[in-house]
Amino acid sequence: MSCLMSATSAQPVHVIGGGLAGSEAAWQLAHAGVPVVLHEMRPLRMTDAHRTDRLAELVCSNSFRSDDRSYNAVGLLHEEMRRSASLILAAADAHRVPAGGALAVDREGFSAAVEQALAAEPLVVIERGEIAGLPPAEWDEVIVATGPLTSPALAEAISRLTGEDSLAFFDAIAPIVHKESIDFDIAWFQSRYDKGDGVDYINCPLDREQYYAFVEALLAGEKTSFHEWEEKTPYFEGCLPIEVMAARGRDTLAFGPMKPVGLTDPRTGRRAYAVVQLRQDNALGTLYNIVGFQTKLKHGEQLRIFRMIPGLARAEFARLGGLHRNTFLNSPKLLDRELRLKAMARLRFAGQLTGVEGYVESAAIGLLAGRFAAAAKRGRQLAPPPVTTALGALLGHITGGADAATFQPMNVNFGLFPALETRERGRERKRALAERALAELDAWLGASRAAAAE
Numbered sequence: 001m002s003c004l005m006s007a008t009s010a011q012p013v014h015v016i017g018g019g020l021a022g023s024e025a026a027w028q029l030a031h032a033g034v035p036v037v038l039h040e041m042r043p044l045r046m047t048d049a050h051r052t053d054r055l056a057e058l059v060c061s062n063s064f065r066s067d068d069r070s071y072n073a074v075g076l077l078h079e080e081m082r083r084s085a086s087l088i089l090a091a092a093d094a095h096r097v098p099a100g101g102a103l104a105v106d107r108e109g110f111s112a113a114v115e116q117a118l119a120a121e122p123l124v125v126i127e128r129g130e131i132a133g134l135p136p137a138e139w140d141e142v143i144v145a146t147g148p149l150t151s152p153a154l155a156e157a158i159s160r161l162t163g164e165d166s167l168a169f170f171d172a173i174a175p176i177v178h179k180e181s182i183d184f185d186i187a188w189f190q191s192r193y194d195k196g197d198g199v200d201y202i203n204c205p206l207d208r209e210q211y212y213a214f215v216e217a218l219l220a221g222e223k224t225s226f227h228e229w230e231e232k233t234p235y236f237e238g239c240l241p242i243e244v245m246a247a248r249g250r251d252t253l254a255f256g257p258m259k260p261v262g263l264t265d266p267r268t269g270r271r272a273y274a275v276v277q278l279r280q281d282n283a284l285g286t287l288y289n290i291v292g293f294q295t296k297l298k299h300g301e302q303l304r305i306f307r308m309i310p311g312l313a314r315a316e317f318a319r320l321g322g323l324h325r326n327t328f329l330n331s332p333k334l335l336d337r338e339l340r341l342k343a344m345a346r347l348r349f350a351g352q353l354t355g356v357e358g359y360v361e362s363a364a365i366g367l368l369a370g371r372f373a374a375a376a377k378r379g380r381q382l383a384p385p386p387v388t389t390a391l392g393a394l395l396g397h398i399t400g401g402a403d404a405a406t407f408q409p410m411n412v413n414f415g416l417f418p419a420l421e422t423r424e425r426g427r428e429r430k431r432a433l434a435e436r437a438l439a440e441l442d443a444w445l446g447a448s449r450a451a452a453a454e
């Protein structure tokens, strides 16, 4: 690494937050020969969810989800990260525990391996301490990777810099459906009162009986219990969970998110008793979110109950609903394609703070932020990965593809990938998307290596 180091300026890159994203970013920087200071506030200051002082602590489950690189988007992301020399994936592979087709890890062994690898890296200095405001002006290249539980002082400073409404503190997630799984023999395109283009929403009609059966199912459905610390965070009236609204009265939803007014079911020529509306969620038009359906129902219950909605009987979900405290940027509005804050380009963001959801996705954005910062430190520009790769699709979604007005944290999924030019369907389509992704990733990695060696 020493020959590369001479090409960099003496100033290190400062990475704030030693979680999944920050640890990966620091590793990628060091791997490119760039010195790093990694700032982690634990154990001096803890978050409400972390329990240890370890880098890359997993705050909840020990699963990195499916490891199927041919048919599953997160499995494909694993493979892309392995090929990109990811520390997080190497540590996960080394501390794998049996979990069927999933990549699950021994959480202590995993975190210890990440910490040991970074501690042993001569170009990385780990400093314990909170960065309690905007980083000092002399830090010319900073990666902020402080996660969903960013400390309040830093969160407030970022909020002031980006504008009052740009940092969400409470995350109400509505489920997202793959458009191709919606039954258009039942559902139809129409905007309420034919506003806008007249066909901006997908509508699913319910008759009286179906509506009350649906409300009963919502009320009886099993809910996720709140963490004790989450109980201190009140609901915002504007984003009440659907089952909380239903509990206020059996007709509340029919006058709220499920109101049928201004919509005519083309099959009957009449207004339905109630309507569930879905709104386009990505620029490609492959994903639709269910409007107003943020929920604390358990995931299995969401699948069962939301598939009761006419038109969604065979719905495939790109993401299920949820509600927890979260800090994330409105990245499509605030960040450029290299994850830099438009309002202050020396600050780059990574991890869950950028509006991706999940351990793997957070680490993936850390990997990209680290590579972009390394190139910048060495006076070069790194082209983003192609949007046909899982890394590029995720990056493209948060930095442009997603609608800024409705932006919510997102898992990687095949709905984020541009369509194939060939006509494969179902599983074969996924395999073709994955094959295309890996071929294009290899080309991108090759080109990046060649540019770095020049």
Ligand SMILES: Cc1cc2nc3c(=O)[nH]c(=O)nc-3n(C[C@H](O)[C@H](O)[C@H](O)COP(=O)(O)OP(=O)(O)OC[C@H]3O[C@@H](n4cnc5c(N)ncnc54)[C@H](O)[C@@H]3O)c2cc1C
Residues within 6 Å of the ligand: 016, 017, 018, 019, 020, 021, 022, 039, 040, 041, 042, 046, 047, 049, 050, 056, 057, 058, 059, 060, 061, 062, 063, 129, 130, 131, 132, 145, 146, 147, 148, 149, 150, 151, 154, 324, 325, 350, 351, 352, 353, 357, 358, 359, 360, 362, 363
């Ligand atoms: C309660 C909860 C449960 C979750 N469960 C799961 C799950 O089961 N599976 C899943 O895939 N995803 C889960 N997530 C979502 C997400 O994937 C994880 O939060 C993931 O750890 C995000 O990675 P990150 O690197 O962005 O943030 P983190 O891993 O949280 O890392 C951020 C780091 O920054 C540090 N930090 C914060 N502020 C400062 C500061 N001012 N100065 C210095 N250091 C600071 C923190 O101590 C922390 O170590 C969960 C999130 C939450 C909040």
